[in-house]
Amino acid sequence: MFYNFINKIDKKFHFSTVSAHCDIPCKIYDPITAQLAVLSMIRMVDLLDELKNKSEMSANDHATFSRLVAQKETHGKQVKDEVRVIWGDFIKAPQLEAYPELHDLVHSIMLAASSAKQHIDKDTTLDLLNKVNRFAEIFWLCKGVTTYTAVCPYPPAQALVYPVLAQ
Protein backbone atom coordinates (compact mmCIF):
# COMPACT_ATOMS: atom_id res chain seq x y z
CA MET A 1 0.00 0.00 0.00
CA PHE A 2 2.75 2.46 1.05
CA TYR A 3 4.83 1.41 -1.93
CA ASN A 4 2.09 2.19 -4.41
CA PHE A 5 1.48 5.55 -2.74
CA ILE A 6 5.18 6.47 -2.86
CA ASN A 7 5.38 5.18 -6.43
CA LYS A 8 2.61 7.59 -7.45
CA ILE A 9 4.40 10.51 -5.80
CA ASP A 10 7.64 9.42 -7.52
CA LYS A 11 5.97 9.54 -10.93
CA LYS A 12 5.01 13.14 -10.28
CA PHE A 13 8.07 14.49 -8.44
CA HIS A 14 10.82 12.01 -9.42
CA PHE A 15 12.75 11.07 -6.30
CA SER A 16 16.54 11.05 -6.41
CA THR A 17 18.04 7.63 -7.05
CA VAL A 18 20.67 5.78 -5.08
CA SER A 19 22.54 2.84 -6.55
CA ALA A 20 22.83 -0.64 -5.10
CA HIS A 21 25.82 -1.04 -7.38
CA CYS A 22 26.92 -4.51 -8.49
CA ASP A 23 30.38 -5.58 -9.57
CA ILE A 24 29.17 -7.75 -12.41
CA PRO A 25 28.20 -6.10 -15.70
CA CYS A 26 24.47 -6.28 -16.34
CA LYS A 27 23.55 -8.83 -18.98
CA ILE A 28 20.39 -9.39 -20.92
CA TYR A 29 18.40 -12.38 -19.73
CA ASP A 30 14.86 -13.30 -20.68
CA PRO A 31 13.22 -16.72 -20.34
CA ILE A 32 10.85 -15.94 -23.22
CA THR A 33 13.25 -17.55 -25.71
CA ALA A 34 13.08 -20.82 -23.77
CA GLN A 35 9.30 -20.56 -23.55
CA LEU A 36 8.96 -19.93 -27.30
CA ALA A 37 11.25 -22.88 -28.01
CA VAL A 38 8.95 -25.16 -25.97
CA LEU A 39 5.94 -23.81 -27.86
CA SER A 40 7.74 -24.65 -31.10
CA MET A 41 8.31 -28.20 -29.85
CA ILE A 42 4.61 -28.55 -29.01
CA ARG A 43 3.71 -27.21 -32.45
CA MET A 44 6.06 -29.72 -34.10
CA VAL A 45 4.42 -32.55 -32.13
CA ASP A 46 0.96 -31.37 -33.26
CA LEU A 47 2.08 -31.34 -36.90
CA LEU A 48 3.77 -34.73 -36.52
CA ASP A 49 0.55 -36.13 -35.05
CA GLU A 50 -1.31 -34.87 -38.13
CA LEU A 51 1.14 -36.76 -40.34
CA LYS A 52 0.69 -39.86 -38.20
CA ASN A 53 -3.00 -39.93 -39.07
CA LYS A 54 -2.32 -40.17 -42.82
CA SER A 55 -2.89 -43.62 -44.27
CA GLU A 56 -0.12 -43.24 -46.82
CA MET A 57 2.97 -41.05 -46.67
CA SER A 58 4.16 -39.38 -49.87
CA ALA A 59 7.76 -38.40 -50.49
CA ASN A 60 6.82 -34.85 -49.46
CA ASP A 61 5.31 -36.16 -46.24
CA HIS A 62 8.51 -38.03 -45.46
CA ALA A 63 10.50 -34.86 -46.06
CA THR A 64 8.12 -32.90 -43.84
CA PHE A 65 8.41 -35.57 -41.14
CA SER A 66 12.20 -35.27 -41.17
CA ARG A 67 12.08 -31.49 -41.02
CA LEU A 68 9.58 -31.47 -38.13
CA VAL A 69 11.64 -33.94 -36.11
CA ALA A 70 14.81 -31.95 -36.79
CA GLN A 71 13.11 -28.72 -35.72
CA LYS A 72 11.81 -30.36 -32.54
CA GLU A 73 15.33 -31.50 -31.79
CA THR A 74 16.79 -28.03 -32.44
CA HIS A 75 14.25 -26.28 -30.23
CA GLY A 76 14.74 -28.87 -27.49
CA LYS A 77 18.42 -27.99 -27.44
CA GLN A 78 17.55 -24.31 -27.37
CA VAL A 79 15.31 -24.78 -24.31
CA LYS A 80 18.17 -26.44 -22.49
CA ASP A 81 20.71 -23.81 -23.56
CA GLU A 82 18.56 -20.82 -22.62
CA VAL A 83 17.59 -22.20 -19.22
CA ARG A 84 21.17 -23.23 -18.49
CA VAL A 85 22.50 -19.74 -19.23
CA ILE A 86 20.00 -18.04 -16.92
CA TRP A 87 20.60 -20.67 -14.25
CA GLY A 88 24.39 -20.44 -14.55
CA ASP A 89 24.83 -16.70 -15.01
CA PHE A 90 21.85 -14.97 -13.43
CA ILE A 91 20.81 -17.26 -10.57
CA LYS A 92 22.96 -16.70 -7.53
CA ALA A 93 22.77 -17.27 -3.80
CA PRO A 94 20.04 -14.68 -3.09
CA GLN A 95 17.72 -16.11 -5.74
CA LEU A 96 18.42 -19.64 -4.49
CA GLU A 97 17.64 -18.58 -0.95
CA ALA A 98 14.37 -17.04 -2.08
CA TYR A 99 13.47 -20.00 -4.32
CA PRO A 100 15.21 -23.16 -3.04
CA GLU A 101 13.41 -25.25 -5.68
CA LEU A 102 15.48 -23.69 -8.48
CA HIS A 103 18.23 -26.35 -8.74
CA ASP A 104 15.72 -29.20 -8.80
CA LEU A 105 13.49 -27.30 -11.22
CA VAL A 106 16.33 -26.65 -13.68
CA HIS A 107 17.44 -30.28 -13.46
CA SER A 108 13.88 -31.45 -14.12
CA ILE A 109 13.72 -29.10 -17.14
CA MET A 110 16.88 -30.71 -18.55
CA LEU A 111 15.36 -34.19 -18.13
CA ALA A 112 11.97 -33.15 -19.49
CA ALA A 113 13.55 -31.45 -22.53
CA SER A 114 15.55 -34.60 -23.30
CA SER A 115 12.42 -36.69 -22.98
CA ALA A 116 10.48 -34.30 -25.23
CA LYS A 117 13.25 -34.60 -27.83
CA GLN A 118 13.24 -38.40 -27.66
CA HIS A 119 9.49 -38.86 -28.07
CA ILE A 120 6.67 -37.55 -30.23
CA ASP A 121 4.41 -37.10 -27.27
CA LYS A 122 2.32 -34.03 -26.52
CA ASP A 123 1.98 -34.72 -22.79
CA THR A 124 5.76 -34.76 -22.45
CA THR A 125 6.11 -31.38 -24.17
CA LEU A 126 3.27 -29.92 -22.09
CA ASP A 127 5.02 -31.11 -18.94
CA LEU A 128 8.15 -29.33 -20.18
CA LEU A 129 6.14 -26.16 -20.80
CA ASN A 130 4.77 -26.22 -17.23
CA LYS A 131 8.27 -26.46 -15.84
CA VAL A 132 9.68 -23.72 -18.09
CA ASN A 133 6.73 -21.48 -17.21
CA ARG A 134 7.47 -21.95 -13.51
CA PHE A 135 11.11 -21.12 -14.21
CA ALA A 136 10.03 -17.95 -16.05
CA GLU A 137 7.73 -17.00 -13.18
CA ILE A 138 10.55 -17.35 -10.64
CA PHE A 139 12.92 -15.41 -12.92
CA TRP A 140 10.56 -12.43 -13.12
CA LEU A 141 9.71 -12.56 -9.41
CA CYS A 142 13.46 -12.44 -8.67
CA LYS A 143 13.55 -9.23 -10.69
CA GLY A 144 10.59 -7.84 -8.76
CA VAL A 145 8.37 -8.10 -11.83
CA THR A 146 4.91 -9.56 -11.42
CA THR A 147 3.64 -12.11 -13.90
CA TYR A 148 0.39 -13.23 -15.44
CA THR A 149 -0.60 -16.28 -17.39
CA ALA A 150 -2.30 -16.04 -20.78
CA VAL A 151 -2.87 -18.33 -23.72
CA CYS A 152 -0.55 -17.35 -26.57
CA PRO A 153 -2.55 -15.95 -29.50
CA TYR A 154 -1.06 -18.37 -32.06
CA PRO A 155 -0.68 -22.13 -32.42
CA PRO A 156 -0.25 -24.22 -30.31
CA ALA A 157 -2.37 -21.86 -28.14
CA GLN A 158 -0.88 -22.88 -24.79
CA ALA A 159 -0.74 -20.96 -21.51
CA LEU A 160 2.42 -18.91 -21.12
CA VAL A 161 3.75 -16.90 -18.18
CA TYR A 162 4.37 -13.27 -19.20
CA PRO A 163 5.90 -10.40 -17.21
CA VAL A 164 3.73 -7.40 -16.33
CA LEU A 165 6.03 -4.67 -17.65
CA ALA A 166 3.58 -1.79 -18.03
CA GLN A 167 3.44 0.40 -14.92
Place this chain on the structure above:
Amino acid sequence: MTFLGLKIWKVTGHSMFPRIPQHSYVLAWHWYALNKIKPNQTILINHPQYGLLIKTVAIIDKNHLIWCKGENSSSISVEKLGPVSNKQIIGRVLKVFVQPVRSHP
Protein backbone atom coordinates in the same frame (compact mmCIF):
# COMPACT_ATOMS: atom_id res chain seq x y z
CA MET B 1 12.25 16.82 -1.22
CA THR B 2 13.65 16.81 2.33
CA PHE B 3 11.56 17.20 5.46
CA LEU B 4 13.14 17.34 8.91
CA GLY B 5 16.21 15.61 7.50
CA LEU B 6 14.06 12.85 6.02
CA LYS B 7 14.19 12.05 2.33
CA ILE B 8 12.84 9.28 0.12
CA TRP B 9 15.21 7.71 -2.41
CA LYS B 10 14.58 5.25 -5.19
CA VAL B 11 16.95 2.26 -5.34
CA THR B 12 18.49 1.03 -8.60
CA GLY B 13 20.67 -2.07 -8.94
CA HIS B 14 20.65 -5.49 -7.34
CA SER B 15 23.40 -5.56 -4.74
CA MET B 16 20.96 -5.26 -1.82
CA PHE B 17 18.66 -8.02 -3.10
CA PRO B 18 16.68 -9.76 -1.59
CA ARG B 19 16.15 -7.33 1.33
CA ILE B 20 16.05 -4.24 -0.88
CA PRO B 21 15.22 -5.25 -4.46
CA GLN B 22 15.69 -2.87 -7.37
CA HIS B 23 13.00 -0.14 -7.60
CA SER B 24 12.37 -0.18 -3.85
CA TYR B 25 12.08 3.13 -2.03
CA VAL B 26 13.98 3.92 1.15
CA LEU B 27 13.33 6.57 3.73
CA ALA B 28 16.69 7.96 4.82
CA TRP B 29 17.47 10.29 7.69
CA HIS B 30 20.12 12.91 7.07
CA TRP B 31 20.52 13.73 10.76
CA TYR B 32 22.02 10.32 11.37
CA ALA B 33 24.74 12.01 13.47
CA LEU B 34 22.26 12.16 16.33
CA ASN B 35 22.51 8.38 16.41
CA LYS B 36 25.87 6.70 16.07
CA ILE B 37 26.36 4.61 12.92
CA LYS B 38 26.65 0.93 13.82
CA PRO B 39 27.42 -2.29 11.89
CA ASN B 40 24.50 -3.83 9.98
CA GLN B 41 22.77 -0.50 9.55
CA THR B 42 21.88 0.46 5.99
CA ILE B 43 23.33 3.78 4.92
CA LEU B 44 23.57 6.00 1.86
CA ILE B 45 27.08 7.07 0.98
CA ASN B 46 28.65 9.42 -1.52
CA HIS B 47 31.42 7.26 -2.88
CA PRO B 48 34.22 9.04 -4.78
CA GLN B 49 34.32 6.36 -7.49
CA TYR B 50 30.83 4.86 -7.62
CA GLY B 51 28.68 7.86 -6.73
CA LEU B 52 25.60 7.64 -4.52
CA LEU B 53 25.37 4.15 -3.08
CA ILE B 54 23.13 2.29 -0.68
CA LYS B 55 25.11 -0.21 1.37
CA THR B 56 25.16 -2.02 4.69
CA VAL B 57 27.76 -1.12 7.30
CA ALA B 58 30.17 -4.06 7.62
CA ILE B 59 32.59 -2.77 10.22
CA ILE B 60 33.81 0.50 11.73
CA ASP B 61 37.55 0.40 12.20
CA LYS B 62 39.67 1.92 14.94
CA ASN B 63 40.15 5.08 12.85
CA HIS B 64 36.35 5.49 12.79
CA LEU B 65 36.28 4.76 9.07
CA ILE B 66 33.23 2.92 7.84
CA TRP B 67 33.56 -0.18 5.64
CA CYS B 68 30.43 -1.09 3.72
CA LYS B 69 29.13 -4.15 1.92
CA GLY B 70 26.29 -5.22 -0.34
CA GLU B 71 24.01 -8.06 0.60
CA ASN B 72 24.64 -10.62 -2.11
CA SER B 73 27.43 -12.23 -4.10
CA SER B 74 27.20 -9.82 -7.05
CA SER B 75 28.00 -6.83 -4.84
CA ILE B 76 31.28 -4.99 -4.90
CA SER B 77 33.51 -6.47 -2.23
CA VAL B 78 34.15 -4.59 1.02
CA GLU B 79 37.82 -4.28 0.13
CA LYS B 80 37.17 -2.93 -3.37
CA LEU B 81 34.65 -0.40 -2.07
CA GLY B 82 37.12 0.81 0.52
CA PRO B 83 36.38 2.77 3.68
CA VAL B 84 34.35 5.97 3.83
CA SER B 85 34.36 8.68 6.44
CA ASN B 86 31.40 10.14 8.31
CA LYS B 87 31.45 13.13 5.95
CA GLN B 88 30.61 10.86 3.01
CA ILE B 89 27.46 9.51 4.60
CA ILE B 90 24.30 10.98 3.11
CA GLY B 91 21.90 9.36 5.52
CA ARG B 92 20.82 6.28 7.40
CA VAL B 93 17.95 4.18 6.09
CA LEU B 94 15.05 4.10 8.50
CA LYS B 95 12.47 2.31 6.40
CA VAL B 96 12.39 0.25 3.21
CA PHE B 97 9.36 0.14 0.94
CA VAL B 98 9.49 -2.94 -1.26
CA GLN B 99 7.34 -3.37 -4.34
CA PRO B 100 4.60 -5.84 -3.45
CA VAL B 101 4.76 -9.01 -5.52
CA ARG B 102 1.45 -10.22 -6.91
CA SER B 103 0.83 -13.15 -9.18
CA HIS B 104 -1.95 -12.58 -11.64
CA PRO B 105 -4.30 -15.52 -12.21
